[in-house]
Amino acid sequence: xxxxxxxxxxxSFDRELNDSEHKELEQNxxxxxxxxxxxxxxxxLREKIKNAKTPSFNPFFVEQTMxxxxxxxxxxxxxxxxxxxxxxxxxxxxxxxxxxxxxVVLNLKNVxxxxxxxxxxxxxxxxxxxxxxxxxxxxxDEL
Amino acid sequence: MTDNELVIAAKNxxxxxxxxxxxxxxGRIASTVIGMLGKTAExxxxxxxxxxxxxxxxxxxxxxxxxxxxxxxxxxxxxxxxIKKRKRIFSLFSNYQEEETLNSVNSLSKDEGEEDxxxxxxxxxxxxxxxxxxxxxxxxxxxxSQETADILKIPxxxxxxxxxxxxxxxxxxLIKQMGVEYAE
Numbered sequence: 145x146x147x148x149x150x151x152x153x154x155x156s157f158d159r160e161l162n163d164s165e166h167k168e169l170e171q172n173x174x175x176x177x178x179x180x181x182x183x184x185x186x187x188x189l190r191e192k193i194k195n196a197k198t199p200s201f202n203p204f205f206v207e208q209t210m211x212x213x214x215x216x217x218x219x220x221x222x223x224x225x226x227x228x229x230x231x232x233x234x235x236x237x238x239x240x241x242x243x244x245x246x247x248v249v250l251n252l253k254n255v256x257x258x259x260x261x262x263x264x265x266x267x268x269x270x271x272x273x274x275x276x277x278x279x280x281x282x283x284x285d286e287l
Numbered sequence: 288m289t290d291n292e293l294v295i296a297a298k299n300x301x302x303x304x305x306x307x308x309x310x311x312x313x314g315r316i317a318s319t320v321i322g323m324l325g326k327t328a329e330x331x332x333x334x335x336x337x338x339x340x341x342x343x344x345x346x347x348x349x350x351x352x353x354x355x356x357x358x359x360x361x362x363x364x365x366x367x368x369x370i371k372k373r374k375r376i377f378s379l380f381s382n383y384q385e386e387e388t389l390n391s392v393n394s395l396s397k398d399e400g401e402e403d404x405x406x407x408x409x410x411x412x413x414x415x416x417x418x419x420x421x422x423x424x425x426x427x428x429x430x431x432s433q434e435t436a437d438i439l440k441i442p443x444x445x446x447x448x449x450x451x452x453x454x455x456x457x458x459x460x461l462i463k464q465m466g467v468e469y470a471e
């Protein structure tokens with residue numbers, strides 16, 4: 145009961161009590177010295193807090209804020225420019241990288257085909273040489 | 288110019304209009320931020336950051352909420368983040384809370400030189416951040432309990448219970464510091 149009265153006391157400072165709550169609190173305050181003392185303490189406390197005016201920011205606060213604000217806006221704009229550049233061209237970049245990769249693979253294939261052809265052509269030459277040698281020998285034999 | 292006209296002008300690139308907004312609301316934001324963090328260098332940074340965030344989110348500001356309330360919401364969230372950041376950084380030091388309180392209160396006393404104010408500020412800084420935020424908004428900034436609930440996005444009942452607990456704690460702390468006044 146006393147606990148409820150205390151809750152009502154605290155809440156009476158921060159919200160509108162309804163009629164029955166108000167009456168209940170008043171009755172408790174009449175009969176309960178401790179509760180009355182607590183009410184006075186609370187009033188004093190809240191007054192002290194209210195009067196403890198917090199100091200203001202430094203005198204150049206407005207100028208400093210404006211400077212900081214517009215330097216940060218400029219920075220973020222520069223950052224956004226790079227950002228939008230990146231977002232516009234990343235697909236192009238990926239496509240270019242893929243194209244480079246395909247070209248490299250194709251080139252490597254061509255190189256290996258060329259090497260094979262060269263090898264075959266080297267073998268052909270040696271056959272021709274052999275044929276030439278055989279035919280020369282036949283001519284020599286006939287003579 | 289009304290607040291909403293200032294915002295519209297600032298949205299259209301009028302720097303002077305935005306400067307007027309900063310000038311007009313700096314006191315209110317100082318009260319919230321310094322109440323939450325003490326008079327420290329971080330409090331000034333959080334104050335500036337509040338206006339920078341507001342500037343960047345101005346496009347989303349439709350004018351339904353009061354600018355002061357909107358700014359206070361940003362300020363309180365940034366202050367709570369700053370407290371979390373401090374806690375992470377200084378978690379290695381066991382006497383973090385005392386150091387934080389002492390530093391901010393010492394600088395306060397240098398600026399203002401009022402003993403009572405120093406005591407109250409010191410007591411508020413000893414509260415847990417959740418309790419501190421309701422005390423700052425409701426008892427220092429003077430928002431209603433419902434506005435406090437809206438700013439913190441918590442139910443009204445939670446605001447009332449936190450306020451009650453915070454006041455009990457503050458009373459105990461202040462009784463120790465200013466004992467005679469409360470004991471009589």
